[in-house]
Amino acid sequence: MSDHFATNLKLACSHYRSISEVCRQLSINRAQFNKYLSGQSRPTAYNLKRIGDFFGVEDYELNLPPEQFSRLIGARASTPAEQSGDPISELFRPLHDHAGNLSRYCGYYLEYSNCMSVPGTILVSLV
Structure with a gap:
């Protein structure tokens, strides 16, 4: 997994009211999710699939360069x-x-x- 994952995850989360809301809807521990956001840890294949499904992207798309990912999800x-x-x-x-x-x-x-x-x-x- 590339270093772009944490940046793209932050961008995807910015479309929601809070990180806590995302964690609740994903049923992922907030402390663990913070490790994903900071790049300290990488999600398991199972959690990566759940995160991708939640944001409506494929697993590999979360590792795209941030400019490409932002165009993909429609960030302005x-x-x-x-x-x-x-x-x-x-x-x-x-x-x-x-x-x-x-x-x-x-x-x-x-x-x-x-x-x-x-x-x-x-x-x-x-x-």
């Missing part, structure tokens, strides 16, 4: 200067400036649509 750049190279961000900048801070709406949503391949059924997607 913290300053406009970091976003300036992205043409899509530039396209939406006037809308973003008008709307203000929309970070409270970032998260996971269920999307419902009619399934075209199986008429009469509803397709549910996580977005």
Whole structure:
């Protein structure tokens, strides 16, 4: 396991209210989880699978370089200067400036649509 695991785990945990909440939902001892966060210890294969499932990523993705992992889980750049190279961000900048801070709406949503391949059924997607 690479040194990126602890950094990526911290980033994934930042999407939750607290580390304690993550530990409760994972049923992992807080002291042990703190060792994972600090890089002092590495989770067993079983716990690594549980952590990956909880955050919605594969085991190996937790070891990606932090820049790549943050793009994978949808973390936003913290300053406009970091976003300036992205043409899509530039396209939406006037809308973003008008709307203000929309970070409270970032998260996971269920999307419902009619399934075209199986008429009469509803397709549910996580977005």
